[in-house]
Amino acid sequence: MTTPEDQPPAPQPSAPETKDRVYRSPAGMAGGVLLLGLVGWLGLDAIFVGEGRTPWLALASLILMVPLIVAFTLRPAVFAGQDRLRVRNPFRVIVLPWGQVAALRSGYSNEIVTASGKKYQLWSIPVSLRARKKATRRESKAAAERAGGGRGGRGGRTGGQDAGLGGLGGLTGLRGGVPRNVGPALDGPVRAETDRVMDELRELWGAREKAETAQGEVTERWAWEILGPAVAGAVVLGILLAVG
Incomplete structure (x- = not known):
């Protein structure tokens, strides 16, 4: 038979982890969403409707611009x-x-x-x-x-309670010294x-x-997930423009 002294101590609950505070720019995020929508609409329209080299130029431009827009609007954050x-x-x-x-x-x-x-x-x-x-x-x-609001009382004078507070009568009243x-x-x-x-x-x-x-x-x-696609898009766009 075991006594209470022989029983192992109950495990203590671990302290909950505190989540990071996250700070972002709402204006930047809203602007980023609008820019992505505009660029995506124009780019996809050029890809599916354009002729000749236009679809390829539009595709390369999208590969270049989308990561840059994300980088400067949606990505920035402080944790x-x-x-x-x-x-x-x-x-x-x-x-x-x-x-x-x-x-x-x-x-x-x-x-x-x-x-x-x-x-x-x-x-x-x-x-x-x-x-x-x-x-x-x-x-x-x-x-x-x-x-x-500190000029209480009639005619700019404070009441008797305030007058007895030695210069603090300008306040409209005190409660417990506050x-x-x-x-x-x-x-x-x-x-x-x-x-x-x-x-x-x-x-x-x-x-x-x-x-x-x-x-x-x-x-x-370095954020290669942003730099990689942007550099690739710039290279492809440069080649297409150079080839003519």
Whole structure:
């Protein structure tokens, strides 16, 4: 007869794996689908209806253009995991452990800088100066509304409860030491979408850069699945044009 002490311990459930966060450009993907539809329609029409060398020229053009359209619109993506960042650009795939990341910078483009000083542009997170200006205007408007809402009371004066708070009477009220009715101020500043994405990446980087599993070497490879067909299409198209 076995006692509870003699029984083997029950296996502990393994921690669920955290899925990578995936960042893509919706505008780029929509544009890519439209371009592929247009190029495919024109190309197939030329292949089946064209005469002489036209079908062959159309076929070679499709072999060249389709991979390039996919490369610059549908392919770019950033995969942010617990241990590394995988950047899929038009012609390369770069894997960067968080421990090798030195900076995530946002200027006229979003880019990542490694500890060795090498830079990689994040194609799937494009900078929109228009969105930044719009976010700045919204933030200015929200700040003005918060400032206007702080002039509570009659005739610009605050009530007795506010007056006894030593200079904090400009707020419409306090509850537990936390200002009420200040709206967006508690939610943080208004940011453009791609800037918020970069903030998320910086937060994940700051939390994981010292982790033991987030160390290693930066690796990169060429996207031959894109370059191969594009080069083949360019060669065939060049031969057809040279032959005349």
